[in-house]
Amino acid sequence: xxxxxxxxxxxxxxxxxxxxxxxxxxxxxxxxxxxxxxxxxxxxxxxxxxxxxxxxxxxxxxxxxxxxxxxxxxxxxxxxxxxxxxxxxxxxxxxxxxxxxxxxxxxxxxxxxxxxxxxxxxxxxxxxxxxxxxxxxxxxxxxxxxxxxxxxxxxxxxxxxxxxxxxxxxxxxxxxxxxxxxxxxxxxxxxxxxxxxxxxxxxxxxxxxxxxxxxxxxxxxxxxxxxxxxxxxxxxxxxxxxxxxxxxxxxxxxxxxxxxxxxxxxxxxxxxxxxxxxxxxxxxxxxxxxxxxxxxxxxxxxxxxxxxxxxxxxxxxxxxxxxxxxxxxxxxxxxxxxxxxxxxxxxxxxxxxxxxxxxxxxxxxxxxxxxxxxxxxxxxxxxxxxxxxxxxxxxxxxxxxxxxxxxxxxxxxxxxxxxxxxxxxxxxxxxxxxxxxxxxxxxxxxxxxxxxxxxxxxxxxxxxxxxxxxxxxxxxxxxxx
Numbered sequence: 001x002x003x004x005x006x007x008x009x010x011x012x013x014x015x016x017x018x019x020x021x022x023x024x025x026x027x028x029x030x031x032x033x034x035x036x037x038x039x040x041x042x043x044x045x046x047x048x049x050x051x052x053x054x055x056x057x058x059x060x061x062x063x064x065x066x067x068x069x070x071x072x073x074x075x076x077x078x079x080x081x082x083x084x085x086x087x088x089x090x091x092x093x094x095x096x097x098x099x100x101x102x103x104x105x106x107x108x109x110x111x112x113x114x115x116x117x118x119x120x121x122x123x124x125x126x127x128x129x130x131x132x133x134x135x136x137x138x139x140x141x142x143x144x145x146x147x148x149x150x151x152x153x154x155x156x157x158x159x160x161x162x163x164x165x166x167x168x169x170x171x172x173x174x175x176x177x178x179x180x181x182x183x184x185x186x187x188x189x190x191x192x193x194x195x196x197x198x199x200x201x202x203x204x205x206x207x208x209x210x211x212x213x214x215x216x217x218x219x220x221x222x223x224x225x226x227x228x229x230x231x232x233x234x235x236x237x238x239x240x241x242x243x244x245x246x247x248x249x250x251x252x253x254x255x256x257x258x259x260x261x262x263x264x265x266x267x268x269x270x271x272x273x274x275x276x277x278x279x280x281x282x283x284x285x286x287x288x289x290x291x292x293x294x295x296x297x298x299x300x301x302x303x304x305x306x307x308x309x310x311x312x313x314x315x316x317x318x319x320x321x322x323x324x325x326x327x328x329x330x331x332x333x334x335x336x337x338x339x340x341x342x343x344x345x346x347x348x349x350x351x352x353x354x355x356x357x358x359x360x361x362x363x364x365x366x367x368x369x370x371x372x373x374x375x376x377x378x379x380x381x382x383x384x385x386x387x388x389x390x391x392x393x394x395x396x397x398x399x400x401x402x403x404x405x406x407x408x409x410x411x412x413x414x415x416x417x418x419x420x421x422x423x424x425x426x427x428x429x430x431x432x433x434x435x436x437x438x439x440x441x442x443x444x445x446x447x448x449x450x451x452x453x454x455x456x457x458x459x460x461x462x463x464x465x466x467x468x469x470x471x472x473x474x475x476x477x478x479x480x481x
């Protein structure tokens with residue numbers, strides 16, 4: 001054994017700073033990308049915002065492009081050979097305020113949507129506002145604030161009154177009777193049913209505010225105060241026998257109970273965050289052909305400052321070195337942004353060709369698709385495709401969808417094809433929606449019905465899909481028809 005020198009040939013990948021930057025930008029969401037570019041412009045004098053729109057706009061409400069001419073749209077968008085009818089402008093619902101709106105807009109149009117949102121009022125704020133308007137003493141208001149703080153998101157008071165009394169110490173010494181008195185005041189606040197300690201009390205509070213002439217009100221009060229938990233098992237006949245009332249009157253009272261809200265706290269503070277998602281791509285159909293383009297907000301409009309670029313030739317060596325460094329960084333950023341857009345378009349075009357049926361007919365037409373299939377077709381690595389679809393959204397005539405919605409695992413069918421898990425879940429949901437509420441379908445029965453449709457799935461697979469959709473088991477879905 002002795003040391004010696006030898007040469008060999010080989011290939012290996014070097015993670016250069018440019019490659020790391022491209023990978024980091026690719027996996028960013030639209031909001032993160034905008035923040036990253038804004039920070040780069042603040043630190044790099046050779047970068048500036050530009051009003052020139054380098055990418056296409058989605059069609060406007062009249063079916064025409066907002067900015068780019070038809071030639072530019074055709075060169076930047078992907079077409080798939082679909083000869084069906086077009087999506088109407090009403091179905092597409094393109095408008096100037098959409099995530100992929102036309103270029104040349106004001107600065108307010110390009111602001112972060114989250115920053116333009118008014119801060120939503122939560123349940124505690126809503127109740128505290130009513131508490132301060134109530135004619136109560138400072139002592140009772142402190143007790144009321146402690147009660148409000150103890151409410152859960154559904155508006156229920158799950159903690160015992162003794163625990164509320166302990167939280168008030170040492171500032172306020174209050175007995176359970178005094179706290180209960182304030183709780184009764186709190187239960188008069190909006191929304192009705194707030195501050196209840198159980199479901200029966202919550203429904204009772206809502207029935208109390210109804211007019212006395214409401215049909216079925218008195219019998220509904222007896223039901224929520226008594227056999228409410230036995231209602232799914234006993235049915236109309238059992239409750240009618242227990243309360244010694246006619247079945248038709250019991251059924252009327254049950255319908256009134258079902259019209260109440262078991263979670264009144266959800267009425268306040270709920271915000272649909274899906275409305276504020278900025279799509280990275282837009283998909284529409286023009287003359288029977290599916291097209292895709294990058295959203296302008298997904299590609300920040302930034303360019304190199306030509307004045308500073310020309311100054312490099314006239315300044316000294318030290319200043320020229322400083323500017324050249326920032327010029328190189330600016331070029332790297334622009335190249336990485338361009339590569340990000342091209343990768344997104346490449347992946348989205350492949351998804352359009354593969355899942356055009358999903359856009360036309362819905363979840364039941366979603367075919368099984370994996371990252372490996374897309375990576376092999378577009379010539380990218382699976383990890384690159386995974387980064388490209390992470391936290392990315394596309395606006396379609398069916399709404400704004402995450403790119404992950406186009407992927408699904410599959411199960412072999414009796415006909416020799418495959419059915420995606422999403423399509424099977426859609427079929428299960430449809431079967432459950434059409435079931436007899438008195439005799440819900442069990443998981444085994446659902447599996448038999450799917451087998452009759454040519455999709456052999458096991459009962460435990462049906463149970464897994466049902467739980468993934470947050471659908472209760474058959475014995476919990478018993479409803480009074």
